Amino acid sequence: MITIGLIGTGYIGPIHLEALSRIEGIKVKTVCDVNESLARRTAEKYNIPECCRDYMEIINDDKIDVIHNCATNRFHYPITMAALEREKHVLSEKPLAMKLEEADELVELAEKKGVVTGVDFCYRYYPLVQEMAVKVKNGEPGKVRMVTGTWFQDWLSNPTDYTWRLEKSESGDSNIAADIGSHWFDLIQFVTGLKVSEVMADFATLIPVRKKPKRQVLAFEKVGVEDTEDFKVELEEYSAVLFRLSGGVPGTFTASQTCAGRKSDTEFQIYGEKCSYAWNHKRSNELWIGYREKPNEILIENPALQDKSTAKYASLPAGHPLGYHDAVLNLFQDFYDVIKNNEETTPVSRPTFKTGYDEMKILAAMVNSQRSRQWARVKW
Numbered sequence: 200m201i202t203i204g205l206i207g208t209g210y211i212g213p214i215h216l217e218a219l220s221r222i223e224g225i226k227v228k229t230v231c232d233v234n235e236s237l238a239r240r241t242a243e244k245y246n247i248p249e250c251c252r253d254y255m256e257i258i259n260d261d262k263i264d265v266i267h268n269c270a271t272n273r274f275h276y277p278i279t280m281a282a283l284e285r286e287k288h289v290l291s292e293k294p295l296a297m298k299l300e301e302a303d304e305l306v307e308l309a310e311k312k313g314v315v316t317g318v319d320f321c322y323r324y325y326p327l328v329q330e331m332a333v334k335v336k337n338g339e340p341g342k343v344r345m346v347t348g349t350w351f352q353d354w355l356s357n358p359t360d361y362t363w364r365l366e367k368s369e370s371g372d373s374n375i376a377a378d379i380g381s382h383w384f385d386l387i388q389f390v391t392g393l394k395v396s397e398v399m400a401d402f403a404t405l406i407p408v409r410k411k412p413k414r415q416v417l418a419f420e421k422v423g424v425e426d427t428e429d430f431k432v433e434l435e436e437y438s439a440v441l442f443r444l445s446g447g448v449p450g451t452f453t454a455s456q457t458c459a460g461r462k463s464d465t466e467f468q469i470y471g472e473k474c475s476y477a478w479n480h481k482r483s484n485e486l487w488i489g490y491r492e493k494p495n496e497i498l499i500e501n502p503a504l505q506d507k508s509t510a511k512y513a514s515l516p517a518g519h520p521l522g523y524h525d526a527v528l529n530l531f532q533d534f535y536d537v538i539k540n541n542e543e544t545t546p547v548s549r550p551t552f553k554t555g556y557d558e559m560k561i562l563a564a565m566v567n568s569q570r571s572r573q574w575a576r577v578k579w
């Protein structure tokens with residue numbers, strides 16, 4: 200039995216717990232949160248024997264083999280560092296750390312300790328995103344000519360909406376580029392197999408002063424009429440990026456969390472020599488394939504029609520759409536298979552600390568570009 204300790208029981212922690220409850224041969228021993236009553240409620244809900252408020256209790260527990268790091272960005276580095284020092288496997292939330300140098304250290308130490316690492320870039324684990332990656336790898340679209348996409352949400356569109364993601368000390372040098380941008384660039388690098396080589400980023404703060412409640416606010420929580428103070432927004436609420444992939448392939452990305460009516464409109468389009476692909480999170484079980492010389496197609500998520508290597512991710516019969524929980528489960532299953540089998544079985548699809556570090560390099564280039572108002576190269 201593989202034993203797990205999970206740190207951070209806000210929004211994403213319980214999503215990890217849902218997925219973990221569906222994997223054989225593992226058990227969660229302890230959950231931790233600085234908000235002790237939240238940790239206790241979460242432990243009760245998920246039938247977890249122990250809870251605590253100090254993450255070092257989990258790190259120092261010799262019975263725990265794996266740490267899930269679901270705390271806010273500021274704690275990714277110290278928690279993961281402490282876990283690696285105790286030779287524990289780590290599945291971290293993104294971004295891997297707040298600074299590039301920290302991410303570098305984590306990759307190096309994980310390699311030295313020989314532990315299994317993962318970063319929760321879960322969107323690449325939707326069955327049809329995996330399928331698209333196989334199609335590109337098999338050369339079906341020919342050479343990729345251009346890539347474009349957007350990610351719009353509305354959960355921060357009112358001045359009364361607040362999240363720690365907008366605070367530099369909690370989030371790092373970026374809000375959007377680090378938060379949803381890291382997922383989006385992971386998606387397109389994963390599908391195309393190409394690396395972002397340079398970027399030109401334009402960030403903007405759209406609501407300069409917000410109302411910050413004097414209590415803890417979890418992600419996506421709606422703030423009511425309550426005691427607040429004025430909060431000067433420190434990071435971007437709009438992010439637009441022109442970029443080039445390896446070989447000069449051009450692309451664009453625009454994102455914001457202030458777009459009324461847009462919930463999690465995440466989409467990307469890949470235009471190749473022979474055909475085009477488009478995927479949208481709102482209809483995540485459909486892959487649009489566009490042609491010049493014949494009618495376009497929509498491939499519906501279907502284990503019977505997908506490549507052998509991706510069918511396992513479409514775990515229900517066609518017509519029964521999977522969702523976000525299942526994408527997270529797919530990622531976790533691959534992560535735990537590596538621990539159980541003591542070997543990397545799916546190196547192509549699994550995001551490791553190296554992947555998290557690579558994303559931090561793109562992020563660093565975007566922040567540099569925004570500051571200098573010029574194109575910036577990603578330092579691979």
Ligand SMILES: NC(=O)c1ccc[n+]([C@@H]2O[C@H](COP(=O)([O-])OP(=O)(O)OC[C@H]3O[C@@H](n4cnc5c(N)ncnc54)[C@H](O)[C@@H]3O)[C@@H](O)[C@H]2O)c1
Nearest residue numbers: 207208209210211232233270271272274292293319417418
């Ligand atoms: N992969 C994804 O799709 C996805 C989605 C959402 C969030 N995330 C990532 O997950 C992380 C958490 O985000 P969230 O949305 O759950 O935020 P949240 O604010 O809802 O929850 C964070 C929790 O961590 C706790 N916490 C903070 N510092 C801690 C510490 N030192 N020890 C123990 N607990 C601590 C907080 O009390 C809170 O309960 C972020 O890094 C975010 O980028 C990833």
